[in-house]
Amino acid sequence: MTSPAAQTRYRVDGMDCAACATKIDTAVRRMPGVEDVNVSVTAGTMTVKHALKSDLAAIEKKVTGLGYTVAQVKGKTEPNARPAQDDAKDDHDHDGHDHADHAHAGHDYAGAAKDDHDEEVEGLHGHDHTPASGPWWNSAKGRLTIASGAALAVAFAVHTIWPATGPWAFIAAMLIGLVPIGRRAVMAALAGIPFSIEMLMTVAAVGAVIIGAGEEAATVVFLFLVGELLEGVAAGKARSSIQALTTLIPKTALIEENGTTREVPAESLSVGATLLVRPGDRVPADGEITEGESAIDESPVSGESVPVRKGVGDKVFAGTINGDAVLRIKVTAAAADNTIARVVKLVEEAQESKAPTERFIDRFSRWYTPGVVVVAGLVAVVPPLAFAGDWNEWIYKGLALLLIGCPCALVISVPAAIAASLSAGAKRGLLMKGGAVLEGLGKITAVALDKTGTLTLGKPQVTDIVSFGRAEADVLRLAAALETGSSHPLAIAILAKAAADKVKVPAASKAQALGGKGVKATVEGAVVFLASPQAANEAVKLSAEQTAEITALNDQGKTVSLVLVDNKIAGAIAMRDEPRPDALAGLKALTDSGIKTVMLTGDNKRTAAAIGKQLGIEVRAELLPEDKQRIIGELKGQGLTVAKVGDGINDAPALAAADIGIAMGGGTDVALETADAAVLHGRVGDIAAMISLSKTTMANIKQNISMALGLKAVFLVTTVLGITGLWPAILADTGATVLVTANAMRLLRWKGGA
Numbered sequence: 001m002t003s004p005a006a007q008t009r010y011r012v013d014g015m016d017c018a019a020c021a022t023k024i025d026t027a028v029r030r031m032p033g034v035e036d037v038n039v040s041v042t043a044g045t046m047t048v049k050h051a052l053k054s055d056l057a058a059i060e061k062k063v064t065g066l067g068y069t070v071a072q073v074k075g076k077t078e079p080n081a082r083p084a085q086d087d088a089k090d091d092h093d094h095d096g097h098d099h100a101d102h103a104h105a106g107h108d109y110a111g112a113a114k115d116d117h118d119e120e121v122e123g124l125h126g127h128d129h130t131p132a133s134g135p136w137w138n139s140a141k142g143r144l145t146i147a148s149g150a151a152l153a154v155a156f157a158v159h160t161i162w163p164a165t166g167p168w169a170f171i172a173a174m175l176i177g178l179v180p181i182g183r184r185a186v187m188a189a190l191a192g193i194p195f196s197i198e199m200l201m202t203v204a205a206v207g208a209v210i211i212g213a214g215e216e217a218a219t220v221v222f223l224f225l226v227g228e229l230l231e232g233v234a235a236g237k238a239r240s241s242i243q244a245l246t247t248l249i250p251k252t253a254l255i256e257e258n259g260t261t262r263e264v265p266a267e268s269l270s271v272g273a274t275l276l277v278r279p280g281d282r283v284p285a286d287g288e289i290t291e292g293e294s295a296i297d298e299s300p301v302s303g304e305s306v307p308v309r310k311g312v313g314d315k316v317f318a319g320t321i322n323g324d325a326v327l328r329i330k331v332t333a334a335a336a337d338n339t340i341a342r343v344v345k346l347v348e349e350a351q352e353s354k355a356p357t358e359r360f361i362d363r364f365s366r367w368y369t370p371g372v373v374v375v376a377g378l379v380a381v382v383p384p385l386a387f388a389g390d391w392n393e394w395i396y397k398g399l400a401l402l403l404i405g406c407p408c409a410l411v412i413s414v415p416a417a418i419a420a421s422l423s424a425g426a427k428r429g430l431l432m433k434g435g436a437v438l439e440g441l442g443k444i445t446a447v448a449l450d451k452t453g454t455l456t457l458g459k460p461q462v463t464d465i466v467s468f469g470r471a472e473a474d475v476l477r478l479a480a481a482l483e484t485g486s487s488h489p490l491a492i493a494i495l496a497k498a499a500a501d502k503v504k505v506p507a508a509s510k511a512q513a514l515g516g517k518g519v520k521a522t523v524e525g526a527v528v529f530l531a532s533p534q535a536a537n538e539a540v541k542l543s544a545e546q547t548a549e550i551t552a553l554n555d556q557g558k559t560v561s562l563v564l565v566d567n568k569i570a571g572a573i574a575m576r577d578e579p580r581p582d583a584l585a586g587l588k589a590l591t592d593s594g595i596k597t598v599m600l601t602g603d604n605k606r607t608a609a610a611i612g613k614q615l616g617i618e619v620r621a622e623l624l625p626e627d628k629q630r631i632i633g634e635l636k637g638q639g640l641t642v643a644k645v646g647d648g649i650n651d652a653p654a655l656a657a658a659d660i661g662i663a664m665g666g667g668t669d670v671a672l673e674t675a676d677a678a679v680l681h682g683r684v685g686d687i688a689a690m691i692s693l694s695k696t697t698m699a700n701i702k703q704n705i706s707m708a709l710g711l712k713a714v715f716l717v718t719t720v721l722g723i724t725g726l727w728p729a730i731l732a733d734t735g736a737t738v739l740v741t742a743n744a745m746r747l748l749r750w751k752g753g754a
Helices: 018-029 056-065 109-123 140-161 163-190 197-210 214-248 339-352 356-387 391-404 408-427 435-441 451-455 472-483 489-500 533-539 544-555 583-592 605-615 625-637 652-657 685-720 726-749
Strands: 005-013 034-040 045-051 069-072 252-257 260-265 274-277 287-291 294-297 308-310 327-331 430-432 446-450 456-467 508-514 518-523 526-531 559-565 568-579 596-600 618-620 642-646 660-664 677-679
Touching: 005 056, 018 034, 018 045, 018 056, 045 056, 056 069, 140 163, 140 214, 163 197, 163 214, 197 214, 197 356, 197 391, 214 339, 214 726, 356 391, 391 685, 391 726, 408 430, 408 435, 408 685, 408 726, 430 435, 430 685, 435 660, 435 685, 446 451, 446 625, 451 456, 451 568, 451 596, 451 605, 451 642, 456 472, 456 489, 456 544, 472 489, 472 508, 472 518, 472 526, 472 559, 472 568, 489 568, 526 533, 533 559, 544 559, 544 568, 544 605, 568 605, 583 596, 583 605, 583 685, 596 605, 596 625, 605 618, 625 642, 625 652, 642 652, 642 685, 652 660, 677 685, 685 726
Parallel strands: 446 596, 446 642, 596 618, 642 660, 660 677
Antiparallel strands: 005 045, 005 069, 034 045, 252 260, 252 274, 274 327, 287 327, 294 308, 430 677, 456 568, 508 518, 518 526, 526 559, 559 568
């Protein structure tokens, strides 16, 4: 029986590159009681899975000793919490989830997201890179870099005026920057990481002084600090890009209670509260409109430039902007559990998990750095010993190789790109659970999609009103009168059509529901019967023409109800769950990318075939959940890499069987735990966009790795040949890191390529 474990999350201040994360990971992993560690440079976090009785103070002291500041994220420590997965497919329990009514109580999205935000605002004003810390020159690293640069300038002045004392001035200037670096190197070595970038830097600088290159040593230390500062600023940009979403939510809200309105902090809103949102105001919480109709600008959350018209019963998201009318909104999620807070939390967790490519680079760098040290040592001693080379010359070249060997640019090349992509995707409502999912999406060759709620809107709509003796408007008016107050999906469709056509609905009396047949009531003195075709045919014999028209509508997958007035056929209303507005274009984007598409549905073959023909997609209908799972297996057996897209209600086995499971959802209804990825705004086109983002990211990663290794290869050769020395070596490393990071940051501007 395994002992109970807890999981604690920290904000770590001062991490700039993957080498920082590796040092912290290695040191903390060796602490007693620690079972697993996950460190994310881009999120600025560390998650530790540990025994309940672990000494957290000792863990924090160990990280502090490495030169970082650490603060525990406020919130509960979760016993037996599941750590972020390197491979998001490993531990997904897909069974039993219901996306439509997914209960969020008990999940710590909200608390954690809120806690993270509070920690960012309240506890980390000293952070080197977050927006809350102010300009870079006010950070600890900024001040150290400025001091080192000033000391170097003074040393050059002293050397010019008093050449004899110049070397000592350069040594003093070097020590200003090197002492903190050396201290971190020693602490890392004691923690089991002897080949840290700080150690390479310290050995190179001290070695340069010993062979009389103090001027270069001081300059190299300064350039190293500049490089670290630039890396930190770039890392901070990636880190803050997703956190910037939290600024979309207003700080206050107008709440209505007992007929009065008062202003309260938005974070204090509770589920069920009624809000008044004026034109031009941002919506302060996720909710449902109870009164009013307005155009809602959802671009801050979804990226859509065109405002969406919404009315009573429609959902609105925190951070969106009310357009032209006063709205009353019932809060459906507390501030800490709104869509934006959950997106921030999920993206931060995703940034902590590693893609296969990133894990490979990590393993490679563990051998690469010691290998560089060995090669540098051989370059320094073999030519003088074996070929009578000049010791100073070859030691100098060996030291330059140490600096060239710094793995920063290489190890940051993958996580920087993945972090930027996850952030860019989240801003568009594309949520991916980590780098493994992001990388896997680009390999998809087949997509299986559910019908109801995925390719279609998930609710019937009136498609046809047929006159059999009365005007179409009259048929709709009478049907709406019978359905007023009903919550049946078909009734809602009829009432929605009546509202859209601005039909004045008369009152109905003596209403009665006839089981399996329809609804009957008295309207305007006449007995009106809204009946199924079979029930109508029993009451009044349908003509051949009427039967043929009803059959034609049924063949299109539509449900038909007939309106009878005083036992005479007045007309028919046809309804169907219609495709999403972007379904056709979304499927075309997938097929244009060479991806096979297939619809898997439990619906009847006639309805499924009608929708499939309209959308131009292969159809497999009348399937049980196990049938969907079997078909996914068949597709994989054909050598295809399969993504399954569904609303999760009856798709759980298929989502689990697919290489990538994608949940379709809207707002807080999306069950983010069930699948590997989620299309938050329910657009079919976003599936292709998600795959496009993956491919763009992998291309960016290949560019980064090529730049990192290419520059090192060039300077390795030029250093051995004596063309370049210490300065170009450190510039090559710093330059490569900045180039790689800047290239990765381009992904933050990704707008979608579907």
